[in-house]
Amino acid sequence: VTIELVGFDADDTLWHNEDAFREVEHRFVELITPHALPGVDVADGLSATERANLSVYGYGVKAFGLSMIEAALTLTEGTVPGVVLDELLHLTRDLLEAPVRLLPNVADVLQQVAEQHRLVLITKGDLIHQTRKVTTSGLAHHFELVEVVNEKDPETYEAIIQRLQVKPEQFCMVGNSVKSDVLPVLAIGGNAVHVPYPMTWALEHAEPGHFTFAELESITELPAWLASQ
């Protein structure tokens, strides 16, 4: 069986993402700590707020921005100054407007992979933000379909490959998250390649369990790996 369709995750697979969130989280702690109740763990409070809001807010920057405002109010018992909240809104907007920073060799790798395969982009997050990133990246033309999804679960992957009329064994997903890009694809009988990013969001941590899958040090190795299948 040869792989016909290659799925790419976007954030932290094609371009940097998590590092910018980390910087904003760091700034959040700096801004809120002077106003926080004594003994409060500000970073933990933000992370718990994000987790609690996930099922209603979904993924992405706007959800993160709303969670920051909420956590700022909670952790300071409502005493956070207006100028601090203003800065949190600006940080949110900056995340949404930041130019795409491609990871090394991504453009070249997509070009190579596209010569032999059909390509699809599958990403969680804000619809408008993810669309903006893929169009401004100049990479959109490589993808037959760009799917922004609520969750990367087996049903989601199944629906996408069914729509593109390939069998699971003809599909290979490439991404930085074992939880979102690898395990659900293996679960439906597909192939998956893990390309780790130096940092992983707390909510994306996963145990690989009994599954085995390919792990590449860099996306640069992907064309050779696909050729060897």
Add this chain to the structure above:
Amino acid sequence: VTIELVGFDADDTLWHNEDAFREVEHRFVELITPHALPGVDVADGLSATERANLSVYGYGVKAFGLSMIEAALTLTEGTVPGVVLDELLHLTRDLLEAPVRLLPNVADVLQQVAEQHRLVLITKGDLIHQTRKVTTSGLAHHFELVEVVNEKDPETYEAIIQRLQVKPEQFCMVGNSVKSDVLPVLAIGGNAVHVPYPMTWALEHAEPGHFTFAELESITELPAWLASQ
């Protein structure tokens, strides 16, 4: 030519939406006015903030929530109390979690239309929120495809009907917004039916220009109208 594919808008076409936003806007004015600078038009300030953020935030409740927080800070020069901001966050969350309130006869109409046509749902807004509404409505099974889009422009409609392999003249869009559901569909040579909702969001106002199109008083009239084409 017979109509093969019928597209439905969601908010204010299948279920109530704008009335809930209006209620929250009304509450926003009540909450902010006592803290606002003298002579400031609070409702106008919110609406202008939404408009200014549209290209970055997109449509939907999370965008609205972030704009409310921003407008609250701006209109009060940062003096808005924490408890008020807290309530704005709660109002935002309530909008996201509110049960779907179907418009009269919608379930029956979809059932009837589905007997003779393929159905697609095309809506702007938050990906997670629109998905939640269509799945909890119990109507999802009628639709071959549910598309949450950034903008309802001619290109968007063209891409959808191309994907579903129908010609523009075989497609008919049904919705409450002349700007989003009617004019762009007529522009690509498709058919459109306007079913007005009692209120229209300021950002959806449009001049029909030189186009003529069908206008139904209620979606209940749709099956008969389609049969007459």
